[in-house]
Amino acid sequence: MNGRSLMPRIAGALLFLSLAATTLPRLVALVNNARALLPLAYDVRRERQMGPWYASVKALRRELPPNEPVALVATPRGVESAVFANYYLYPIRTRLFVGRNNYRDAANEPALPKTIAAVYVNHVERTTYDALRDRDLRAGRRVVAAPQLSEPSTTFTLPIAASLDGPAPETFVIEATIANPTPSAAEIRVTFWPKGLVKTLTIAPGSTAAYYDFVHQLFGVTDRGWMQVESSQPLRAAFYFVNRGHDDATLLPKVTSAATDIAAAPVYRDTKLFVVNLNDTAVTATVSGNPIPFAPHAFVSWPVTNVPRVSGNVYAFVATRQLNGRTDFLWPR
């Protein structure tokens, strides 16, 4: 064998050794991994490979209706997880939404899946839109950092209370801070009208309770209306109508009686007149000269183009949106 015929063999051997040096250890590791997985059922092997994430997908697959489309609402970091969830859930049909806002912006689409799965990096779970919204709000920052607490009082009314979403990023909530300055525990009865939902709270002596979304946290609903608060002890409190999407907050007045005299002021867009019947009986009020009946505890709104004249045994106010998205309230005198 001369030097020239030896050369390709040496070169070939070198090349092969370079490949074996990288492939062989990995091949051995893969074989050993396969040997470890061998005694397990196939799905358990997947769980072993992919961890609790796969277990959560498996659980979700059992839980979901097979013929109903599912919205996979993923966090920005959970998109990859959603893509694989989609793979393992098939033939269940899915649609991916990155973030809750993406889902709510599609609210008017007839084909929008009603069933929702929340997708995180490490797990997936069936959920509801309200739960996702609450998760986001809880994780977010409250708009009002230093609430202006009122003088102590035991009974008052909030003319508007809401937990609602508009088109993204509009998110309307009531941020509440309730302080009990007395040495006795305060038993508080909160009624959300016009549905008449009632919830009772207790605030320990000298304590303060804070809420990022008072209506949803108390009643578990996303709705709007007005609120009656009755306490066994005088409370110092601040309730803000907040638009999380614009970091906008308006301190709500504590209403104690009917009022309709709204001062004339410039209005912008999405201007609405709100009329609240604080009474247990039906009343008739006059709006721009027209008599209108209101059911007991009614909360009614309609669009207006200027501040109308209102009279009667009701509480009336106007809300208008500035071009920057901020909500201005025109309260009655």
Next chain:
Amino acid sequence: MIGLVVTLVLFPLVGWSIGRRSAGEAFLFGAGITGTLLFLAGLVHIPLVAALAVIMALAIIRIATTSRNPDTRHPTPDTRLATAVMVAPLIALTFITTITPLSDFDGRAFWVLKAKGIAHERAIDGPFFRGATLDPRNHYPILIPLDGAVILGVSHDLDDRQIRWLYLGFLLAFALLVRERIGRLVSPAAGAWSAAILVWLPQFAVEGEGGALSAYNDIALAAFAAGAFFELVDGVSQSRGLAVSQDFDASQPRDRQFALWLAFLVLTKSEGLPFALVLLIIGAFVFRKRIAIPAIATTIAAIALFVWRARIPAGDEEDILRMLPTVFCKLPNLGYAIAAFPRHMLLFPRWGLFWIAVVIAAVVALRVDRRMATIAISVIAAMLAIYAGVYTATDWVVSDLIAVTADRLLMHVIAPALMLIALAGYRTKSI
């Protein structure tokens, strides 16, 4: 196990039905023909199950009625070591494939998902492809997913464990194709060792993204490109009556086989169309007037692909044709694009010393057989230039794109690279 049986029986059967050929080539032809015919059938709304039944029936009839010539090929006793070296990782990969569930990214996110969709709906333009469910890369070609759908459909199971054999099958068939073709064109030992090198390349054997244990389509594309490339060099050796092609089966119509490989390329991956065009241009110098048939086949496949794409919404894939005019605004990407392949060729954990060997071999091979080496170098250079052009024009973050794709794109030109090494080895030994 049904998936294994279907993979091992169905595709080679279809491949053998169109002529005597090696097992590897038969598998690749079978997979290509099955996928292509089902795609065309789906396009004109012929039920896929009926189309598959007809394909199978015709294959069986054809095999049963074709006379078999005795195998006159020379035995190759000097390749036993190389054969053992080739078989060893394949046995290990078979064991791993049997036990370990699929865990790669693109395979699950795109390719096998499509196979599931087709198998479930038995259509290539049903609700799955029309936005009823998440299909992130809706416009990706679906030849391999159609093969996968056949396996899933026959096994009545949408679980990916049935389909895993297909991808290992492509590596095995590719290795056998390389072994047989380089064995015939250069020497049996060169063929055997080239195949051994192929299955030991980390990027092919053990790489989680793109290797035989994943469900990417790059090995399939590389195998189809290899088939077309070998037809080219076969065409060259045929025209010159090269001594090394003594086992050459002259009855095989090279131009028609070349045409089939090109059609498979177009329908396998988006990269397949430019690859087919490059091979078609080089093929024009080899086949001369006979290039018409491959050109027609490529055109039909491309038109079929575009018609299908026009019927369904696009996913989030990049529209390369729309991007190309923007390339001049993205010249800062050019540096990354030019450096991409040299940098990845030197990635030792993915390629060992392979690409260094290829560069040296290219220089030597040009002195051995200028024409063959030129074809191999032209294919590699043209494809890498096109891929670099796409990197320049991309809207993705170019460094990120290169990081996840460059090694897989290098896989596509592995057959010409192996050919250069084989030619250089042959030369050095024969001096």
